[in-house]
Amino acid sequence: MGTLTEAMASGSTWQLSAEQGGELGGRWWKWALSAPDSKSPVRDTTGEHAAWSQPDDLWFLAGTYGGKVTRTCEVPSGRPLFFPVLNIQHAVSYSDRRPRLPVAHASAHLNGVPLELREFEGRFRYAFKRHLTWGVWGAINPLSPGQYVLEIKADTGKGFWVDTTYHLAAASSR
Template sequence: MRRWLFVLAFTCASVALARPAQVLAPGERVGGADAAALSARWWQWASVAPPGARAYDDPTGEHCADAQQGPVWFLAGTSGDAAVERRCSVPYGKHVFFPIIAMMQHSPRGRHVPCDTLRDAAAVNNDYLQHAIVKIDGVIVPDARRFRARSTACFDAYERAPYVDEPGVFAPAASDGYWILLAPPSRGRHHISVRANYANPAAGVAGGGLVQYFDYTIDVVDPSI
């Protein structure tokens, strides 16, 4: 019994002593990709599942490992319908990337909408960010507005989606929003908290009052665990 109590105490201590995760500065790159490029990959990742089953609809984080690939681990925001608290295990050595608040505009599959038109539409609500508060391991990230990232070119919204009826048909899309990129966090437990909203004064603009309210508890573990 004493040995078991010692092991339990040691484990709890190691979780509590995890070093605070480091927020990378705007413009930092991972594998040559900056936040704008990563946001395109994030939207493609979020679109892997069909509507209603996508990462931002996951209430608990149960599916946070679905479709993850490469050196960056994506965390989802929400659809704006409710506040969520998620738990997620993240392999040690991965960067972590997630939205504070963001929009994507895409054209119907097979239909050409000019990229500039999509970029302008994605920007509309982001020009009216009202609040953006991000805490990483209990520390507020200063001036979250500086983390805005916008598409420089359009990307295929459904490049990784296996459920589409016409694979290979390009669906141009553009992203605009506020994103956080973390250096690979230390082993142990970390906490992420996001509170953000738009306040677009124009009536009837889709997403003009979008609210993001979500929390993550992530346990960074060795990939073999």
């Protein structure tokens, strides 16, 4: 498997293989699940906890537990971004069948420009258990310093929906 840098292509969408996307989906879940409730980027409705325990090689943006949320945060300009549009996971002890959600609609736009989204399946270990994950994900090449608006919308068609807006300030890497 190539490095994260090798996976990047020209344009705003970061191109990932199915293997890389599945691995990143698992890393994202470990990051999200490890946050205490008081600092959870997923529960955060403002962006205050967006920087919590970020890895050194990329920047995760949090999903939501559904509904509408607007977050404002600073991201480093030198790292790619990876985020869920719709995603789900469960421990293999619960079921050995891959989890899935129906997708009636899924989209992401960066400053009004549509981004390519991809479905990824993966595995990860957390709390001494094996987990399976599935999701519709977005990935963005490192942003130049400046201001951006990322709009993420999804609907399962079964009552669960997401409407997330990120106001991103890409700051020069120090």
